[in-house]
Amino acid sequence: METFAISEPVLLVLLSLAERPRHGYAILKDVESMSDGRVLLSTGTLYGALQRLFDHGWIERVEEDNTARDRRTYRLTSRGRRNLQMEIERMRRLTKVAALRMARKEA
Amino acid sequence: MLTVYCWLLCLYPGSYRHEFGEEMTSVFCEARSELPLVMAAKIKFYRREFCGLLLGALCAHFDLLFGHSIPFRRFDMQPQFRFPRSTVFLMLVIFAGVMLTIAKASSIAGDTVGSVWPSLISVLAFMLVTMCTAAAVVWRILHTLRRSGVRRLENVQSWMYSVESNGKR
Numbered sequence: 001m002e003t004f005a006i007s008e009p010v011l012l013v014l015l016s017l018a019e020r021p022r023h024g025y026a027i028l029k030d031v032e033s034m035s036d037g038r039v040l041l042s043t044g045t046l047y048g049a050l051q052r053l054f055d056h057g058w059i060e061r062v063e064e065d066n067t068a069r070d071r072r073t074y075r076l077t078s079r080g081r082r083n084l085q086m087e088i089e090r091m092r093r094l095t096k097v098a099a100l101r102m103a104r105k106e107a
Numbered sequence: 108m109l110t111v112y113c114w115l116l117c118l119y120p121g122s123y124r125h126e127f128g129e130e131m132t133s134v135f136c137e138a139r140s141e142l143p144l145v146m147a148a149k150i151k152f153y154r155r156e157f158c159g160l161l162l163g164a165l166c167a168h169f170d171l172l173f174g175h176s177i178p179f180r181r182f183d184m185q186p187q188f189r190f191p192r193s194t195v196f197l198m199l200v201i202f203a204g205v206m207l208t209i210a211k212a213s214s215i216a217g218d219t220v221g222s223v224w225p226s227l228i229s230v231l232a233f234m235l236v237t238m239c240t241a242a243a244v245v246w247r248i249l250h251t252l253r254r255s256g257v258r259r260l261e262n263v264q265s266w267m268y269s270v271e272s273n274g275k276r
Contacts, residue, residue, distance in 0.1 A: 042159025
C-alpha cells in the first residue's frame, strides 16, 4: 500500500466516492450524513483532500461535455478503490483485535 | 461574506486557485444557501469555512514548497517530536526578543535615537499580541488533530503491533 496518510476526512471522502461518482457539494452532504453530523467538512478541507487524492491518482474527474467548470464530478480510480479496500481491511483487523482485548478484559 | 471568502481564496497558490477556485466558491455558495436561519449556525458555518480556508492555504503552500503535505501525523505520532507547552512559550519569548533586537538595531542604524524609539509598553503589547496569536494558532492545530481522531487510531495501531509481536514470541 502506498504511504499516504488517511485521516478521517479523507477516509470519509473515499467512502463517499466508493458508492458512486459525486461532485463537491454532494460529497460534503454525504460525509455529514455518513458520520451522523459529527464530521462537517469545510470547503478548504474537502478540496485539500480531493487535491491530495487527485495527485496520488486515487480519484479522477468524470469527463462530461455538459459539466460546468464549477460543478465537476469525481470518482474513485481502480488504485483508489484497491487502497481503500486495504485500509478497510486494516481497520477490520484492528476492530477484531480490539474486540478480543475487550472480551479478555471482561472475562 | 462571499467577498471575504474570495479574498481568503487569494491566499492559495495560483495553480491551486485555477484548478479548484471556481468549484470551491460554487460549493460555498450552495452550502450557504442551505444554512438555517439561526444565527449560531451561521456563525459556526462561517468560522469553519474561514478557518478551513486558512489552514488549507497553509497546507497548499507547504505542499508546493516541499512537495509533500505537512507531516501533522508524524509530529503527532512519534514521541521524539512531542515537546511540552513550556517549550512553545520559551520559543515565542525568544522570537519576541529577536524581533525587539532587530527593531532597536534598525532604529539605531537609522540615527533616530531618542525620537522614534518605541516605548516599552508598546513593545510589550506587541510581544503579548504576537504570543497570543501564535498560541491560538498552535492550540487550534492541536485541537483539530485531537478532533480528527488520528492520534487515537495511531495509538491503537501501535498497540496492535505490540500485541502481534508478543504473540510471535
